[in-house]
Amino acid sequence: MAESSNEKANYVIDKALLAAAEFQQFTQEETDRIVEAVYKSGFNARVKLAKMAFEETGIGIWQHKVLKNVIATQLVFDSIKDEKTVGIISNDHHSGIIEIAQPLGPIFAVTPVTNPTSTVLFKILICLKTRNPIIISSHRNSINCCTETVRICYEAAIEAGAPEDCIQIISSGSRELTQTVMGHPKVALILATGGTGLVRAAYSSGNPAIGVGPGNVPVFIDESADIPFAIENIISSKTFDNGTICASEQSIIIEQKIENVVRAELERQKCYLMSPEETEQVSKIAVVSESMSMSPMIVGQSVETIAKKAGITVPPGTRLLVAKLEGVGKSHPLSVEVLAPILSFYVSKDYQTAIKTCIDLNYLGGIGHSAGIYANDDHRILEFSQLINAGRILVNTPTSQGAVGGIFNNLLPSLTLGCGTGGKNITTENISAKQLINIQRVCRRKVNEKWHNINHDLYLNDSLGESTLVKEYNKNQ
Amino acid sequence: MVTFDLNSTEKKMTCSFTGRLDTNACLKIVDEIGDKMKEIKGPAADNTTDHSIIFDLTEVNYIASSFIRICINTAKQAEKGKFSIINSDPFIKKTFKIAGLDELLNVS
Numbered sequence: 001m002a003e004s005s006n007e008k009a010n011y012v013i014d015k016a017l018l019a020a021a022e023f024q025q026f027t028q029e030e031t032d033r034i035v036e037a038v039y040k041s042g043f044n045a046r047v048k049l050a051k052m053a054f055e056e057t058g059i060g061i062w063q064h065k066v067l068k069n070v071i072a073t074q075l076v077f078d079s080i081k082d083e084k085t086v087g088i089i090s091n092d093h094h095s096g097i098i099e100i101a102q103p104l105g106p107i108f109a110v111t112p113v114t115n116p117t118s119t120v121l122f123k124i125l126i127c128l129k130t131r132n133p134i135i136i137s138s139h140r141n142s143i144n145c146c147t148e149t150v151r152i153c154y155e156a157a158i159e160a161g162a163p164e165d166c167i168q169i170i171s172s173g174s175r176e177l178t179q180t181v182m183g184h185p186k187v188a189l190i191l192a193t194g195g196t197g198l199v200r201a202a203y204s205s206g207n208p209a210i211g212v213g214p215g216n217v218p219v220f221i222d223e224s225a226d227i228p229f230a231i232e233n234i235i236s237s238k239t240f241d242n243g244t245i246c247a248s249e250q251s252i253i254i255e256q257k258i259e260n261v262v263r264a265e266l267e268r269q270k271c272y273l274m275s276p277e278e279t280e281q282v283s284k285i286a287v288v289s290e291s292m293s294m295s296p297m298i299v300g301q302s303v304e305t306i307a308k309k310a311g312i313t314v315p316p317g318t319r320l321l322v323a324k325l326e327g328v329g330k331s332h333p334l335s336v337e338v339l340a341p342i343l344s345f346y347v348s349k350d351y352q353t354a355i356k357t358c359i360d361l362n363y364l365g366g367i368g369h370s371a372g373i374y375a376n377d378d379h380r381i382l383e384f385s386q387l388i389n390a391g392r393i394l395v396n397t398p399t400s401q402g403a404v405g406g407i408f409n410n411l412l413p414s415l416t417l418g419c420g421t422g423g424k425n426i427t428t429e430n431i432s433a434k435q436l437i438n439i440q441r442v443c444r445r446k447v448n449e450k451w452h453n454i455n456h457d458l459y460l461n462d463s464l465g466e467s468t469l470v471k472e473y474n475k476n477q
Numbered sequence: 478m479v480t481f482d483l484n485s486t487e488k489k490m491t492c493s494f495t496g497r498l499d500t501n502a503c504l505k506i507v508d509e510i511g512d513k514m515k516e517i518k519g520p521a522a523d524n525t526t527d528h529s530i531i532f533d534l535t536e537v538n539y540i541a542s543s544f545i546r547i548c549i550n551t552a553k554q555a556e557k558g559k560f561s562i563i564n565s566d567p568f569i570k571k572t573f574k575i576a577g578l579d580e581l582l583n584v585s
Contacts, residue, residue, distance in 0.1 A: 017575070017576050017577055018542035018546065019542055020575055020576070021542060021545060021572045021573070021575040021576035022540070022541050022542040022545075022572070024571070024572065024575055025539055025540075025568065025572060105575070163541065163542050164500065164541070164542050164543065165542065186577065
């Protein structure tokens with residue numbers, strides 16, 4: 001008789017619990033030795049795993065997947081290797097507070113088909129660094145490359161002394177099993193990276209979850225921007241792995257006064273500005289109109305493939321398809337997130353209108369995720385940043401590589417980008433090891449003299465107002 | 478690593494462990510315990526025993542998940558309720574707690 005999802009879930013979680021029990025006895029040195037060994041093995045397998053991911057999923061560009069694997073190993077390791085994650089991590093004599101890091105327990109990590117091996121490498125490293133066993137659930141279309149990634153990391157971890165079963169993968173790729181594990185009471189945390197449905201399921205599971213859903217990244221090019229530089233950066237970012245990073249640019253928004261310059265630059269740098277008819281043809285294959293969600297068949301595909309599917313002809317060497325849109329929402333399918341080399345283009349009559357379009361795009365499906373601005377005007381940069389609801393506002397920076405951190409800025413390198421409450425996340429930070437520990441605070445007695453000196457009966461006197469009581473509270477200080 | 482004190486009259490076997498019970502140590506221990514369990518096999522047709530089994534962890538400062546598995550397997554062979562772990566260090570007690578097995582294995 002086939003095992004039920006409950007039996008399978010109990011089996012992997014029981015093993016993870018034993019691993020958690022053993023892991024919590026490890027010292028910082030023992031933990032760091034394991035993390036370094038896993039980092040090195042993952043890094044050395046970067047090319048093999050990237051090719052596997054590309055061949056299995058048919059998504060993206062393998063050379064770019066190599067770079068993603070490097071970000072997930074080298075840059076992530078550099079950012080966490082010196083971090084204290086075990087035992088006493090700080091001791092502040094002034095405040096009298098000692099902080100102690102404790103592991104969370106088994107972490108269930110759901111990984112996306114767009115960035116399979118890199119996300120697995122990344123999540124394994126941050127979980128091991130915090131002494132948490134990890135159970136990975138891969139998208140069914142990337143199960144082989146993820147299983148191989150787990151095998152490589154697990155062998156290195158065991159060789160370095162890690163607990164048995166500290167890394168596991170659910171091999172079936174079954175949605176039912178994934179949901180059963182998500183809701184299992186012994187799972188400490190879910191690290192969910194994927195589509196809206198998956199992230200919602202993680203949050204509804206009853207377990208704590210850090211979920212990262214879709215982005216819909218607007219990029220405003222201000223008149224003060226270095227336009228050739230801006231276009232060059234946007235193209236390099238949007239074409240990276242054929243646009244599969246959720247922080248990649250979805251739309252560029254400009255004022256009418258710079259339209260001619262921007263158009264000329266887009267064309268000079270081999271972007272193809274589609275006609276309204278061509279835009280409609282591409283929309284039909286790129287977006288499922290009923291749900292207003294991107295079609296899986298174009299995710300991470302090349303310009304040539306998309307053009308062929310849409311039945312349009314583009315010049316050889318075209319790097320991006322650009323669709324000029326007149327609005328945001330259902331009547332304009334390409335205004336939603338599309339993880340492919342297709343970019344929407346908005347020309348607004350003035351600055352105010354342009355920013356309002358950015359806000360509309362931001363709220364259409366990418367609240368809390370990322371946004372970009374190219375400008376050499378600090379006032380506009382800060383105004384845009386305060387109006388946009390995004391965890392990361394990337395200034396004069398390619399958004400896909402900028403948002404993951406460590407390359408164009410000092411954000412923490414991460415493949416899990418917090419989207420704040422707008423994205424139903426608890427944080428807007430780039431997720432890393434520091435979110436995977438429980439910090440206990442040992443609080444030594446440090447008496448608040450003001451509180452002890454005031455006569456507390458005064459607070460019971462209803463005729464005394466705030467100013468009198470505060471004055472009394474601060475008396476003789 | 479492990480010594481056995483068998484009291485046939487009281488039908489009780491105490492296994493006293495010492496040191497760091499990591500995965501390698503457990504590879505040796507598992508065979509030694511297996512042999513002893515055969516010696517005290519009960520009248521039933523399966524591998525169970527009619528003896529009480531006590532694991533004394535007074536001298537233990539670390540346990541791997543392999544050791545917890547040994548505890549689970551041994552407890553299954555002991556008569557119901559006649560397996561216990563005694564004298565565990567607080568850190569070891571917490572380890573069983575995290576594994577969710579402190580009650581099942583009668584850890585004290």
